[in-house]
Amino acid sequence: MGRHTAVEPKSNGERRTFAAHGQDPVGRHRGGVAEIPTLMDSQPMGGRLPVAIEAIGLVKDYGEGENVVHALRGVNVSFERGMFTAIMGPSGSGKSTLMHTMAGLDSATRGHILFDGADITEMNDRQLTLLRRRKIGFIFQSFNLLPMFTAEQNILMPLTLAGSKPDRVWLRTLARTLGIEHRLNHRPSELSGGQQQRVAIARALITKPKLVFADEPTGNLDSVSSGEVLDFLRRSVRELGQTIIMVTHDAVAASYADRAIVFADGAIVADERNPTPERMNELLMEERRNASAHTRTSR
Ligand SMILES: Nc1ncnc2c1ncn2[C@@H]1O[C@H](COP(=O)(O)OP(=O)(O)O)[C@@H](O)[C@H]1O
Numbered sequence: 001m002g003r004h005t006a007v008e009p010k011s012n013g014e015r016r017t018f019a020a021h022g023q024d025p026v027g028r029h030r031g032g033v034a035e036i037p038t039l040m041d042s043q044p045m046g047g048r049l050p051v052a053i054e055a056i057g058l059v060k061d062y063g064e065g066e067n068v069v070h071a072l073r074g075v076n077v078s079f080e081r082g083m084f085t086a087i088m089g090p091s092g093s094g095k096s097t098l099m100h101t102m103a104g105l106d107s108a109t110r111g112h113i114l115f116d117g118a119d120i121t122e123m124n125d126r127q128l129t130l131l132r133r134r135k136i137g138f139i140f141q142s143f144n145l146l147p148m149f150t151a152e153q154n155i156l157m158p159l160t161l162a163g164s165k166p167d168r169v170w171l172r173t174l175a176r177t178l179g180i181e182h183r184l185n186h187r188p189s190e191l192s193g194g195q196q197q198r199v200a201i202a203r204a205l206i207t208k209p210k211l212v213f214a215d216e217p218t219g220n221l222d223s224v225s226s227g228e229v230l231d232f233l234r235r236s237v238r239e240l241g242q243t244i245i246m247v248t249h250d251a252v253a254a255s256y257a258d259r260a261i262v263f264a265d266g267a268i269v270a271d272e273r274n275p276t277p278e279r280m281n282e283l284l285m286e287e288r289r290n291a292s293a294h295t296r297t298s299r
């Protein structure tokens with residue numbers, strides 16, 4: 001398929017194409033201009049950036065028979081490169097499952113996940129391990145820093161584990177951007193929560209991953225530290241060109257993102273560009289009302 005080629009919509013009479021992965025685009029004609037089917041065709045808003053990762057008909061069931069849980073019910077979504085996307089929704093709606101299957105940490109029951117020119121649902125464990133190590137960064141709610149090591153050693157850990165040489169210039173850029181350059185020789189216990197999370201962000205970015213997943217990265221932080229961490233996440237998108245997908249419960253946190261998706265019961269129920277806290281709270285409340293109405297009628 002020639003799907004791995006994205007075309008930026010026409011602007012200033014100019015058309016820029018992002019040919020990726022060396023696949024032959026399948027030409028198609030629309031209004032006299034050869035159109036190329038893109039990964040963004042499934043995107044309702046029409047995107048301007050090439051796609052970083054896409055899920056097509058993604059289904060994830062846990063358990064079987066009577067005990068089956070439909071965690072993802074055929075999700076179609078694509079995430080653009082260089083964008084900061086938030087994923088919101090009630091507890092148990094499938095947010096973490098989406099992240100874990102897209103990151104190749106958990107297998108899909110059905111459907112496809114296209115990332116960097118390949119369908120990761122077809123990869124074996126060894127391929128998935130390499131993919132995660134080389135192309136994906138993770139940021140967790142609980143920082144997950146190693147207490148015996150300094151901030152710098154923690155940041156460099158993904159490279160150390162892979163046996164790669166650290167890029168000192170990139171380390172300094174990250175440390176400066178994240179405001180931790182004077183904390184690099186400290187152990188995690190000597191750092192505040194906000195500083196620890198910034199170290200964890202630097203660790204996620206040190207390999208220059210194509211994609212960063214953050215699961216509730218501000219869940220353990222006070223509001224000032226949260227604001228700092230979110231600001232740094234946004235800066236790493238703006239200034240370093242990162243692509244970030246972040247799960248959050250917090251409408252204010254989601255408002256730092258370029259786009260926010262709302263999940264309910266394993267499906268996407270809303271997709272907002274430039275989300276505001278007010279709009280996200282509105283959507284979440286609406287979802288809660290729908291859910292309680294559904295519970296009443298299904299009894
Ligand atoms: N390993 C698992 N085994 C069985 N059920 C699971 C497992 N992980 C998640 N689930 C179920 O899948 C649904 C979605 O969970 P999850 O993706 O963790 O939701 P969220 O992150 O939105 O809170 C929930 O009903 C949850 O109980």
Ligand SMILES: [Mg+2]
Pocket residue numbers: 095096097
């Ligand atoms: Mg979760």
